[in-house]
Amino acid sequence: MISIAIPKSATPLISVLETLIKQNGDDVNMQKISIIGLEGFPLVKTGDNLAKMIIETTKKESVSISDGDVIVVAQKVVSKAEGRTTQLRNVKPSERAEEIGKITLRDRRLVELVLKEMKRIVKASREILIVEDKRGIVCINSGIDKSNVPGEDSYTLLPEDPDHSAEKIRLQIKELTGKRVAVIICDTYSRPFRRGQAEFAIGIAGINPFKDYRGQRDLFDYVLKVKNVAIADEIASAAELVMGQGNEGIPVVIVKNVQRAELNGTFSAEDLNISEEEDLFKGTL
Amino acid sequence: MISIAIPKSATPLISVLETLIKQNGDDVNMQKISIIGLEGFPLVKTGDNLAKMIIETTKKESVSISDGDVIVVAQKVVSKAEGRTTQLRNVKPSERAEEIGKITLRDRRLVELVLKEMKRIVKASREILIVEDKRGIVCINSGIDKSNVPGEDSYTLLPEDPDHSAEKIRLQIKELTGKRVAVIICDTYSRPFRRGQAEFAIGIAGINPFKDYRGQRDLFDYVLKVKNVAIADEIASAAELVMGQGNEGIPVVIVKNVQRAELNGTFSAEDLNISEEEDLFKGTL
Numbered sequence: 001m002i003s004i005a006i007p008k009s010a011t012p013l014i015s016v017l018e019t020l021i022k023q024n025g026d027d028v029n030m031q032k033i034s035i036i037g038l039e040g041f042p043l044v045k046t047g048d049n050l051a052k053m054i055i056e057t058t059k060k061e062s063v064s065i066s067d068g069d070v071i072v073v074a075q076k077v078v079s080k081a082e083g084r085t086t087q088l089r090n091v092k093p094s095e096r097a098e099e100i101g102k103i104t105l106r107d108r109r110l111v112e113l114v115l116k117e118m119k120r121i122v123k124a125s126r127e128i129l130i131v132e133d134k135r136g137i138v139c140i141n142s143g144i145d146k147s148n149v150p151g152e153d154s155y156t157l158l159p160e161d162p163d164h165s166a167e168k169i170r171l172q173i174k175e176l177t178g179k180r181v182a183v184i185i186c187d188t189y190s191r192p193f194r195r196g197q198a199e200f201a202i203g204i205a206g207i208n209p210f211k212d213y214r215g216q217r218d219l220f221d222y223v224l225k226v227k228n229v230a231i232a233d234e235i236a237s238a239a240e241l242v243m244g245q246g247n248e249g250i251p252v253v254i255v256k257n258v259q260r261a262e263l264n265g266t267f268s269a270e271d272l273n274i275s276e277e278e279d280l281f282k283g284t285l
Numbered sequence: 286m287i288s289i290a291i292p293k294s295a296t297p298l299i300s301v302l303e304t305l306i307k308q309n310g311d312d313v314n315m316q317k318i319s320i321i322g323l324e325g326f327p328l329v330k331t332g333d334n335l336a337k338m339i340i341e342t343t344k345k346e347s348v349s350i351s352d353g354d355v356i357v358v359a360q361k362v363v364s365k366a367e368g369r370t371t372q373l374r375n376v377k378p379s380e381r382a383e384e385i386g387k388i389t390l391r392d393r394r395l396v397e398l399v400l401k402e403m404k405r406i407v408k409a410s411r412e413i414l415i416v417e418d419k420r421g422i423v424c425i426n427s428g429i430d431k432s433n434v435p436g437e438d439s440y441t442l443l444p445e446d447p448d449h450s451a452e453k454i455r456l457q458i459k460e461l462t463g464k465r466v467a468v469i470i471c472d473t474y475s476r477p478f479r480r481g482q483a484e485f486a487i488g489i490a491g492i493n494p495f496k497d498y499r500g501q502r503d504l505f506d507y508v509l510k511v512k513n514v515a516i517a518d519e520i521a522s523a524a525e526l527v528m529g530q531g532n533e534g535i536p537v538v539i540v541k542n543v544q545r546a547e548l549n550g551t552f553s554a555e556d557l558n559i560s561e562e563e564d565l566f567k568g569t570l
Binding site: 030031032033034035036037039043122123125128130138140146147148149150151188190191192193194195196197198199200209210211213216217218219220222224226227228229230231233234235237238240241242244245246247248249250258259260271272273274278279280281282283284285 | 328505
């Protein structure tokens with residue numbers, strides 16, 4: 001509750017104010033999340049300071065940064081800022097890349113990059129190369145991607161350590177604004193059994209990636225046994241709704257008032273990668 | 286742009302108004318999505334009219350329903366309203382259910398329900414029963430679930446035809462309020478390769494489940510080849526952030542201003558289920 005001193009002469013305006021406040025749902029107890037795309041974000045180059053760019057853009061666009069906000073940053077701009085872009089013309093394919101290239105019908109130089117960024121091949125077949133990447137993410141081409149990278153044969157690799165990238169941004173925002181935010185680095189992934197891609201959290205700082213209900217009781221006092229929601233992936237997906245994939249140019253999104261997120265403690269997005277042994281779906285595909 | 290007549294005496298308040306408007310980001314061009322949980326939603330019983338309950342609750346909670354809103358409704362309340370709840374004590378397990386029950390160590394009566402709701406078993410092993418359900422969703426136990434259902438041996442089955450359930454709610458809201466909304470029925474699912482669950486769209490009305498970028502150009506004029514985002518799943522995940530799983534009691538969420546969603550045409554959530562042949566991940570698990 002915020003109180004504002006209002007001159008008596010201005011009472012006709014009070015109802016206008018009340019309506020505005022109501023419409024915008026600013027009741028602090030209200031379950032309302034805002035997903036705000038930072039428009040006018042500059043193009044990112046190697047060496048750029050993303051935290052500073054985020055703060056400057058929020059100021060320019062009159063978007064506030066508050067304690068508890070979750071700042072979602074597209075992998076693409078993190079990779080660019082960290083110099084994780086590469087040109088195919090500079091890549092020399094190894095013998096193994098030649099071999100896998102023959103099976104997958106992919107450019108051997110791209111295959112070479114994929115192999116360097118992975119732990120193991122999960123599937124190599126005609127036009128498909130699925131791997132477990134260095135960070136433990138099971139995905140196509142180690143997350144190496146062409147879109148929104150300038151240069152005809154330029155690709156981005158995933159950040160070397162996305163949790164570290166997120167933590168760096170989080171700390172700098174804390175230092176420059178005093179605000180305690182959480183940071184999620186997100187990327188777009190194909191999923192088994194479902195058509196179309198969705199956004200996943202690949203790096204996190206200052207947020208528990210899960211909301212664990214196991215052991216808690218439901219509306220009728222039944223103890224929940226399985227529910228452990230991947231809230232960081234859900235926040236990434238929510239952010240993607242304004243972020244987009246094409247020429248929207250909105251690589252940073254601020255998510256406000258995620259009351260269910262635990263925003264203290266040290267966590268890693270690698271916990272979102274389930275081990276083969278634990279994966280209930282083992283043997284289903 | 287809305288103009289309000291303000292008495293001259295009230296000019297000190299104009300800056301307060303401006304700040305409020307700015308903070309709440311009501312610039313119509315702004316990429317801001319609001320996810321509003323309908324608190325105070327009554328408990329749902331068989332035969333209840335969900336559309337009416339949604340409209341009444343929005344009024345009580347001073348939440349507007351506008352053209353273009355996406356109304357996300359939890360499967361649980363749709364199933365309850367449609368009488369899709371069942372008691373294990375009324376179920377007689379078949380021979381096959383006895384057999385699968387032995388393998389999975391699950392209650393034979395629950396297994397019987399799962400078998401009745403599926404097309405095929407995808408995996409049956411110790412404590413795991415994954416199927417392709419009648420609607421084409423690959424999931425655990427045909428989506429049959431115990432949480433938030435009153436009664437010790439009561440379970441909900443998924444709605445018989447979730448697209449139809451969504452369309453019914455959409456049409457009734459149109460009739461009762463004149464507003465053209467989209468409706469998504471959502472449920473929580475475990476995913477291969479990822480730890481924790483996320484929310485999927487299992488029924489839709491008035492919304493294209495995909496935002497297809499294939500053939501479009503990125504920031505640097507590169508033609509996108511793969512990106513086809515499952516926007517309905519992402520909206521479901523965004524809604525889950527306020528909906529919750531435990532005793533939150535927020536089964537309906539209104540998502541406002543998803544500018545990227547296509548809100549005309551006839552679509553089905555079944556398109557979100559990819560066929561085995563198309564699934565790039567075939568053979569990976």
